[in-house]
Amino acid sequence: MTHQWLERPRPARLERRMEFPDYESTRVFLERLGERSERAGIYPDISFGRTYVNLTLHAEGERVDEPLHQLAAELDSLVPGPLVA
Amino acid sequence: MTHQWLERPRPARLERRMEFPDYESTRVFLERLGERSERAGIYPDISFGRTYVNLTLHAEGERVDEPLHQLAAELDSLVPGPLVA
Numbered sequence: 001m002t003h004q005w006l007e008r009p010r011p012a013r014l015e016r017r018m019e020f021p022d023y024e025s026t027r028v029f030l031e032r033l034g035e036r037s038e039r040a041g042i043y044p045d046i047s048f049g050r051t052y053v054n055l056t057l058h059a060e061g062e063r064v065d066e067p068l069h070q071l072a073a074e075l076d077s078l079v080p081g082p083l084v085a
Numbered sequence: 086m087t088h089q090w091l092e093r094p095r096p097a098r099l100e101r102r103m104e105f106p107d108y109e110s111t112r113v114f115l116e117r118l119g120e121r122s123e124r125a126g127i128y129p130d131i132s133f134g135r136t137y138v139n140l141t142l143h144a145e146g147e148r149v150d151e152p153l154h155q156l157a158a159e160l161d162s163l164v165p166g167p168l169v170a
Binding site: 030037043045046048050 | 108112115119122123128129130132133134135
């Protein structure tokens with residue numbers, strides 16, 4: 001999957017939007033994300049509707065570092081099947 | 086529970102923020118909300134983090150009507166236990 005996260009400053013963060021073909025895919029992704037968050041104790045800011053999810057990962061320091069990019073790639077891997085966008 | 090939804094114009098909508106004591110309560114509320122959305126085919130805009138959920142209910146016409154207020158009250162009833170705010 002293409003790494004479509006955007007890096008933004010003030011505060012330093014990674015953001016991406018995912019679009020899903022139906023609510024079922026959205027729900028499955030959110031469930032996996034919830035399990036992962038609980039396991040790791042890391043809770044991204046999430047907004048979603050029936051067929052989309054917006055994610056924000058905040059950097060702990062002033063810059064987005066490699067571990068945060070790795071986390072982003074990990075979250076991509078939780079997506080069930082192909083995304084619409 | 087107090088009805089703490091705010092009515093806003095352009096586009097007409099109801100909004101409220103809920104704060105939960107822990108992620109477990111947030112998760113239970115989101116699960117119930119997801120089941121209800123699927124049953125009714127109505128999907129609010131939702132944003133959340135570990136211990137909060139922001140909800141937006143969009144009116145279908147130009148005004149927030151009584152059925153939308155009823156829906157809002159129904160969503161309040163899905164909250165597990167007391168809210169922090």
